[in-house]
Amino acid sequence: MTLQDSPRPPAPSHTLPPPSGEERPKRxxxxxxxxxxxxxxxxxxxxxxxxxxxxxxxxxxxxxxxxxxxxxxxxxxxxxxxxxxxxxxxxxxxxxxxxxxxxxxxxxxxxxxxxxxxxxxxxxxxxxxxxxxxxxxxxxxxxxxxxxxxxxxxxxxxxxxxxxxxxxxxxxxxxxxxxxxxxxxxxxxxxxxxxxxxxxxxxxxxxPEWLRGRSDDRPSGRTAKASRALPLDRPAVRRALLIGVTLAAVQQFGGINSIIYYAPSIMSRAGLPATNSIEYSVFIGVVNVLMTVAAIPLIDRLGRRPLLLFSLSGMGVSLVTLGVAMSFPTGSPANAIALVSMIVYVGSFAVGLGPVFWIMAAELFPPGARARGGALCALVNWAANFVVGQLFLPVADAVGVSLVFWFFAAVTSGALFFVVRKVPETRNRSLAEIQQDLEA
CATH class of the missing domain: 1.20.1250.20 (MFS general substrate transporter like domains)
Structure with a gap:
């Protein structure tokens, strides 16, 4: 009997038995x-x-x-x-x-x-x-x-x-x-x-994907071992890393956390009383939640690429407008545009780049490199978050807030071009099919 013909070992005892058709959605x-x-x-x-x-x-x-x-x-x-x-x-x-x-x-x-x-x-x-x-x-x-x-x-x-x-x-x-x-x-x-x-x-x-990978790598009659780790220099893994790491960096260098941190000041410049920054944060949080919820039916209906393109376009336009509005004196009518621009920016991020990055970081890698690849993407995301968080205020003081927002706009514009050229559509495709595309 060949390895391919050998019976698959039973699932370990720490897993639950396969659910029935009625139980599966509940589980x-x-x-x-x-x-x-x-x-x-x-x-x-x-x-x-x-x-x-x-x-x-x-x-x-x-x-x-x-x-x-x-x-x-x-x-x-x-x-x-x-x-x-x-x-x-x-x-x-x-x-x-x-x-x-x-x-x-x-x-x-x-x-x-x-x-x-x-x-x-x-x-x-x-x-x-x-x-x-x-x-x-x-x-x-x-x-x-x-x-x-x-x-x-x-x-x-x-x-x-x-x-x-x-x-x-x-x-x-x-x-x-x-x-x-x-x-x-x-x-x-x-x-x-x-x-x-x-x-x-x-x-x-x-x-089940982890169990399947472990079972596929398990020789008949031998003790189970962890799923075989794939080298990160394989072509499909390199392509997945390029996409995942780039989106991770863009998510932060596109300015999302800086925009949210600066929200009370922007609202104050728009003529609203800046008496309670926590209340302003609640307002931004509501917008963030509502637009992320709006993304749920669209992720699998429209696909990842269209949402990324729409999201990055909206972020870029609103950042340019926000930079222009912030260049006017405090109290100027143009500063009301800053508030609208910020809301459009947060909504655009939440409906696309926010959720799609995490989805693709989990979809693109083959089983033997999926956890390590996702970990590297998350590491880049957190490192970029730290850098932007530490440098935003000093750089804004040195060159002006408007220039910082225009830099964020340039990042999102470059990311738009990257998505068009490099990011595949993964909607309604199995994880195995995605790997076949990346290997091709």
Whole structure:
């Protein structure tokens, strides 16, 4: 009997038995809901610090440098978590890494609630960053692997929706506890979804794609080993890396986080009272959520490429307009255009580049390099996020805000050309079919 003719070994005991036709949609929905909580915690933990920092800086007597360190600690931890989650996900399975991510979220939030000084808060934020980075890699990967081709875009977008919901929830929590200045309670709210995710991940099945790859590599009569790792210099993997890494960098160097961070100032210049930056953040969070939800039916109906082209076009036009509007004096009627431009920008990002990058990072790589490839894309995304976050204000002070926005517009214009030339359409195609296209 040849290896191809040998019977496939049974699934390991830690996976659930194959569901019936009626049970399958329920199991799929349960697994999606549980795992996508990682996206919600991703958004919550990155957003909650914006309100908590207003009060914990007084308790810990933080300098402006220390404030920046508290914020950037999560970004550095996320880069490490993204890079370090790929190989374990390939070797030990997606489920075990997701359990570790949920446990790390819980430990990080407990550490933040109990933090008593600057050093302990930085440590807590680093731990949360490890969880955020791991979630940004493995959650979209798992969702892409359990989904049928016709639903893959929607399921992975569910993660992005919950990410934006997590940001919005963090802003609402900040607003709710702002009156009492209870920053510990702000972090404590995040323990609810983290504990639910931890319990839920114990009950979900392993990724069938990971199990299939492991079974295909298993010689008859031998002990099972992890799925064979593919070298990253294979042509298909190189093409996938080129696309994934470029979209990862564009997502950040296109200015999304800088635009959101600068939103209160832009609204103030548009003539609105800048008395409560948290309320402005809530407004931006609502726009972000609504447009990401709008992307759900479009991802699999229109396809990835059309949404990317529409998204980058809208971002580029709104950034140019925003730069022009910001060059006028404060209080000028033109500054009302800045507010509209910012809303168009956030909506354009949320309906296309925001979710599509994470989908394609999970779709493009072959099984033996999927987790490592997705981890590298997430690493570039977090590293670019850190660079932009650190340099935006100093560069804006040096050359002017308008020039910075025009630089972001140039990045999105270059990305538009890149998508036309290099990015394939993956809608309604199996993961195997996508690999055949990239190998061709």
């Amino acid at each position: 799929l929905a349960l697994a999606t809901g549980v795992v996508a909580l990682g996206g919600l915690l991703f958004g919550f933990d990155t957003g909650v610090i914006s309100g908590a920092l207003l009060f914990l800086k007084e308790d810990f007597a933080l300098t402006s440098f220390q404030e920046g360190t508290v914020i950037s600690a999560l970004l550095l931890g996320a880069a490490a978590g993204a890079l370090g989650s790929g190989r374990p996900a390939d070797r030990f399975g997606r489920k075990r890494v997701l359990i570790a991510v949920a446990l790390t979220f819980t430990l990080g939030l407990v550490a933040a609630v109990l933090a008593h000084d600057f050093a302990s808060m930085v440590g807590a934020r680093m731990v949360l960053g490890l969880a955020v980075g791991g979630a940004s890699t493995v959650v979209p990967l798992y969702l892409a692997e359990i989904a049928p081709p016709r639903l893959r875009g929607r399921l992975v977008t569910a993660n992005q929706v919950l990410l934006t919901v997590g940001i919005l929830v963090s802003y609402l929590v900040n607003l709710g506890f702002a009156g009492s200045a209870d920053w510990r309670a702000m972090f404590a709210v995040g323990l609810i979804p983290s504990v639910v995710m931890l319990i839920g991940t114990l009950c979900i099945p392993e990724s």
